[in-house]
Amino acid sequence: MSQQIVIWGIMNGAIYAMLALGFTFMFGVARVINLAQGAFFMVSAYFMYIFISLLQLNILLSIALTTILAGAIGITVYQLLIRRIEEYHGAVVLVTVAIALVLQEVILVIFGGEYLSTEPFIPGAIIFLGIDIRYQYLLSLGVVSACLIATGVLLYKTRTGLAIRCVAQDREIANVMGIDVEKTYLIAMGLGAFLAGVAGALIVPIYTLSPTMGWHPLVIMLAVVVLGGLGSIKGSVIGAFILAFVEAIVVFLVPMGSFLKDAIALAIVIAVLLTRPEGLFGISFEEERL
Amino acid sequence: VRGYAYRLFRNWKGDVLVIPGRAIAFFGLVLLFFIPLITQNPYILRVLTFSSVFAIYAASWDLLSGITGQLTLGHGAFFAVGAYSAALLNLKLGLPSWATIPIGALIAIPAALIIGFPALRVRGTYFTLITLCVPIILTGVVFAFSNFTGGELGLSGIARISTSPLFNYYLVLLVMVSSAFLMWKLTDAKSKHIRLGIFFHAIREDEITARASGIDTTKYKLIAFCLSGFFAALAGTLYAHLIRIAGPSTLEIWFSIQPVMWAIFGGTATISGPIVGVYLLYPLTEFLRIIPEFRTLIFALVVIVLILFMPRGLIVRVREEIERECPRCKVINVITRRSCRACYSPLHLHEWESKNG
Numbered sequence: 022m023s024q025q026i027v028i029w030g031i032m033n034g035a036i037y038a039m040l041a042l043g044f045t046f047m048f049g050v051a052r053v054i055n056l057a058q059g060a061f062f063m064v065s066a067y068f069m070y071i072f073i074s075l076l077q078l079n080i081l082l083s084i085a086l087t088t089i090l091a092g093a094i095g096i097t098v099y100q101l102l103i104r105r106i107e108e109y110h111g112a113v114v115l116v117t118v119a120i121a122l123v124l125q126e127v128i129l130v131i132f133g134g135e136y137l138s139t140e141p142f143i144p145g146a147i148i149f150l151g152i153d154i155r156y157q158y159l160l161s162l163g164v165v166s167a168c169l170i171a172t173g174v175l176l177y178k179t180r181t182g183l184a185i186r187c188v189a190q191d192r193e194i195a196n197v198m199g200i201d202v203e204k205t206y207l208i209a210m211g212l213g214a215f216l217a218g219v220a221g222a223l224i225v226p227i228y229t230l231s232p233t234m235g236w237h238p239l240v241i242m243l244a245v246v247v248l249g250g251l252g253s254i255k256g257s258v259i260g261a262f263i264l265a266f267v268e269a270i271v272v273f274l275v276p277m278g279s280f281l282k283d284a285i286a287l288a289i290v291i292a293v294l295l296t297r298p299e300g301l302f303g304i305s306f307e308e309e310r311l
Numbered sequence: 312v313r314g315y316a317y318r319l320f321r322n323w324k325g326d327v328l329v330i331p332g333r334a335i336a337f338f339g340l341v342l343l344f345f346i347p348l349i350t351q352n353p354y355i356l357r358v359l360t361f362s363s364v365f366a367i368y369a370a371s372w373d374l375l376s377g378i379t380g381q382l383t384l385g386h387g388a389f390f391a392v393g394a395y396s397a398a399l400l401n402l403k404l405g406l407p408s409w410a411t412i413p414i415g416a417l418i419a420i421p422a423a424l425i426i427g428f429p430a431l432r433v434r435g436t437y438f439t440l441i442t443l444c445v446p447i448i449l450t451g452v453v454f455a456f457s458n459f460t461g462g463e464l465g466l467s468g469i470a471r472i473s474t475s476p477l478f479n480y481y482l483v484l485l486v487m488v489s490s491a492f493l494m495w496k497l498t499d500a501k502s503k504h505i506r507l508g509i510f511f512h513a514i515r516e517d518e519i520t521a522r523a524s525g526i527d528t529t530k531y532k533l534i535a536f537c538l539s540g541f542f543a544a545l546a547g548t549l550y551a552h553l554i555r556i557a558g559p560s561t562l563e564i565w566f567s568i569q570p571v572m573w574a575i576f577g578g579t580a581t582i583s584g585p586i587v588g589v590y591l592l593y594p595l596t597e598f599l600r601i602i603p604e605f606r607t608l609i610f611a612l613v614v615i616v617l618i619l620f621m622p623r624g625l626i627v628r629v630r631e632e633i634e635r636e637c638p639r640c641k642v643i644n645v646i647t648r649r650s651c652r653a654c655y656s657p658l659h660l661h662e663w664e665s666k667n668g
Binding site for chain 1: 382
């Protein structure tokens with residue numbers, strides 16, 4: 022029981038962390054509330070399915086191709102649609118929902134509504150402290166940690182990262198300082214979708230695929246982002262693991278837990294927000310303070 | 312009586328007919344009232360009845376999110392509160408529909424207070440995301456107490472309002488027109504008698520300034536929450552009695568996003584915009600049932616294209632095309648007039664200047 026809680030907590034936490042980090046990039050830098058993040062995740066899972074099961078490619082090559090394609094989708098969506106209506110926030114939210122629907126329906130038309138699943142990438146497991154951990158989970162954890170470290174390096178050690186952080190703080194001043202704001206938005210959107218792609222690629226052998234699989238992670242991801250504090254990178258990672266463990270504990274220990282897991286997770290988020298309105302690690306933006 | 316009738320006619324001529332937007336709305340309404348004379352096809356009547364129900368729902372979303380500026384993505388919660396209370400009152404207590412509809416709508420007011428007190432402590436995007444959580448929490452509650460709420464299957468066998476589809480059509484249409492009128496009057500910023508409207512608009516435009524001007528913003532946001540919840544629940548009760556089932560489908564995220572789509576398509580912060588949006592988009596989704604595999608896809612593509620061309624909504628765009636506000640006395644004129652109908656000052660100054668140097 023407890024080992025399952027630990028494994029599910031870590032696995033789901035890693036997935037939610039990737040999604041939430043991507044959302045944080047898009048929201049913090051480009052100010053886009055991207056409700057299509059769940060759909061990006063779903064589409065990447067299907068890309069991974071195509072590469073691994075239908076084309077029989079190498080695992081790492083498939084992951085790389087999937088994530089690059091996901092990033093390309095993010096950039097295309099921003100360039101073609103969101104950019105033209107940027108100043109109307111409501112319209113942007115609506116367009117991301119419509120994009121999510123379009124992706125979902127396209128996948129539904131191509132693959133049909135039935136559930137798909139694949140063999141684990143690497144079969145087998147090791148036993149560590151009495152818990153048997155499948156190699157599959159270790160691979161996922163490895164890729165997620167690599168992505169987290171790479172994101173950290175990109176943000177805090179490179180000039181591009183500096184530009185991203187500047188634009189997130191104040192886009193006008195950043196513009197005055199000679200930072201190409203539009204390019205930074207594109208990078209942030211691409212990076213956000215790329216991270217959703219990582220999450221989508223890693224869950225292929227663990228979850229079953231269906232065109233509507235993106236909505237539940239989307240809701241939990243939004244809760245994670247609020248819990249951790251909007252725009253906070255540390256907050257979205259830590260919040261993801263907190264909520265994933267709460268979910269795992271509720272599912273395994275509370276009666277009727279699988280019905281109540283979302284309700285309890287979201288109730289915790291609301292309780293946190295009531296005591297700390299800016300989330301756990303929130304940076305309260307000027308316009309949201311009163 | 313003749314004097315009153317004459318004055319009514321004169322006001323109608325002066326306040327409705329000369330303003331093209333209002334004239335179109337008026338004749339659209341007249342058309343809706345006369346549709347049963349043209350066709351009595353039960354399918355068409357049913358689609359239009361549901362359009363009226365969803366028009367109340369979308370307009371109530373606009374009252375809270377468009378006019379007061381508190382963007383919510385969980386409006387289905389209120390709709391479901393209305394539907395479930397009507398169902399429970401009807402099935403467990405045996406109340407008839409004329410009692411369950413108003414009581415169910417009134418139950419939404421305490422529900423709005425319970426949701427609103429914590430939710431309004433945060434603002435902006437945090438508020439939006441918290442409201443998104445509310446229907447999901449309620450879904451968990453509905454599933455957990457399934458012997459009382461019917462669980463996944465919902466509560467079925469609710470009494471009909473009436474066996475005649477024609478009566479249902481007119482009743483729902485009348486409820487829609489009167490609630491839309493109430494919402495429009497309550498939120499009218501130019502009203503001299505009701506100050507609520509101008510407070511709501513002020514809170515949307517700049518909450519800090521509104522508070523600095525002595526408006527108790529939290530109180531008025533709660534009032535907007537209760538009003539909006541009341542009308543959404545009213546739509547919910549009607550819906551429950553029309554499809555005779557109250558189920559957790561009203562708590563799905565999609566159900567809460569639909570009014571947002573209708574409202575943004577029609578134009579937010581207008582009350583009339585969402586209603587027009589529903590009457591255009593809901594029959595379209597019904598019509599697309601003839602190609603079921605591509606239905607949602609086409610719907611989503613249509614929404615994307617329309618949003619790209621009219622990001623502020625259909626109503627706002629159309630009104631820009633056919634109406635012109637007089638620069639001097641702020642009276643609204645038809646675009647074809649060259650001078651204002653009230654003060655005779657020229658309306659199209661820029662074009663006039665460019666033509667005459």
